[in-house]
Amino acid sequence: MTSLDLKAPAAGEALSSPAGGPPRRRRLRIPDRLRRGGLPYLLLLPALALELLIHLVPMVVGIVMAFKELTQFYIRDWGSAPWAGFDNFRVAVDFDAPIGAELLHSFWVTCTFTVLAVGFSWLFGVTAAILMQEGFRGRGVLRAVFLTPYALPVYAAVITWAFMFQRDNGLVNSALGGDSFWLIGENSFWALTIVAVWKTWPFAFLMLMAGLQNIPRELYEAAAIDGAGIWQQIRRITLPSLAPVNQVLVLVLFLWTFNDFNTPYLLFGKGAPEAADLVSIHIYDSSFITWNFGSGSAMSALLLLFLLLVTAVYLLLTSRGRKGADA
């Protein structure tokens, strides 16, 4: 989300000359000196203060907690918990012991799940957006239909899916003519992936639809005059023009899907089945069931480290190709 959004303010800077300029006849409500230098900071203050309180401070606290032996006995006064050094981390990455092995398993499950869910969400989104680029009857209604899964509150939607996946009275078994369990055992992975794709692809569709509106019409006209058919236009013009949207979209989808907590939590209730034990739910369960916040925090910190690494590498790889085109 970084390289794109920063352009907007940069473009504005050249034009603005907040101080100086034409003679001022106005009554000043804010002292002049403050207005000139301090006003932008004043305007940013509420946003900054809240983000600090709710996101950044807890994150720092979380990293400190990861180095403490923070069990249920110290919840009331966590400052007094003894330091644990790297013990929590050592336990988390000791893949021969049960705790580490379970975390590693959960990590692989999450990776597979993320690749599948993001891949299909993007595919469905881009297909629908391209097929709906041109006007046809019923397009507006169809767009509303496609966005419905995105608009539904996640709990209402996932609870409905849980009902559909019930063994005895569910739609899925009835339609497939089987009597398998979907919410426990191996199948639970597929149930989770289907629900995640259903829930996520409308967002990809929304973003790509917005991206398509910025492709100049002349490109298509020129291509049509040159004799390019519609499929060729899609391959040569539409898909390449979506590259900047895709760069942001794929990253956002990856982060949301990898961190997804709601879907497994609502689909399976407490305690996800082993085959669908995503990292978020794994950390939640191991923190709130055993009340060992220290080891939970260590796992969260490792997760953050992994996400930072992937994001950095991804942005580096994807912007290298685009830098030349932008300049």
Next chain:
Amino acid sequence: MPRSTPARSPLAPPPSFVWTRRIVLTLLALFALLPVYVMLSSSVKPLEDTLGEWSWIPSRFTLRPYVDIWETVPLAKYFVNSLIVAGAATVCSVVIAVFAAYAVSRYRFRGKRLFTVTILSTQMFPGILFLLPLFLIFVNIGNQTGIALYGSRGGLILTYLTFSLPFSIWMLIGYFSSIPRDLDEAAMVDGCGPLGALFRVVVPAAVPGIVAVAVYAFMTAWGEVLFASVMTNDTTRTLAVGLKAYATENNVYWNQVMAASLVVSVPVVAGFLLLQRYLVAGLTAGAVK
């Protein structure tokens, strides 16, 4: 209903394209609507019919579940809690985002880049990462000062408004930047202060963007599950937690759960579908440059 987009080609698309479009879009529409149909049809079945083999068409029709949901669980209370929390979080989030976006789009100042990057990077943190510390911080603030953030609506409102804030600021920066600067400079010449220019010129011109951001903020707060499940108690429970408990009892009243799911979805889905074109317009202006 939606704005017309530039047509891809002046020529009519070939039949192969038209048929692909029909088939693929029909399949996707069925996939998207399947759970909605399940909700709708199950919510008008008697309980026995939702416990036996699944049937596509309700054989017996009843509106009883829609009456019962208000008595089986305190749904009205959850509803009010969700409404208060989501409403307050939306109002605060929009106001704060308007100020921040105005600063970024209209002023040059030190640390602007840092601010935008920091705000946006909070989006990538897994909720689980700051859930535990935030829980402890809220509990400790409560113990030290007596301000009850843990278990109160206030704590939840504060938390939720920060969830929608980054995306809202980001979208509004794009929106504000597309409003000609001459407009607010003219207002300043006419005797408005910078805040006057913001409220009399920029905000009225950005109404579609602000509406889109408000819809997004409301949906975010209305649908949040993780923090609601940890940060609320019996009196402040929101729909997310209430409905989940409803659906994981030992004997689930599936017809009632489906009716309740439908009822809690209607406000957000209706609002979203009515205002979705603003969201697309806002995304086009803000996100996709």
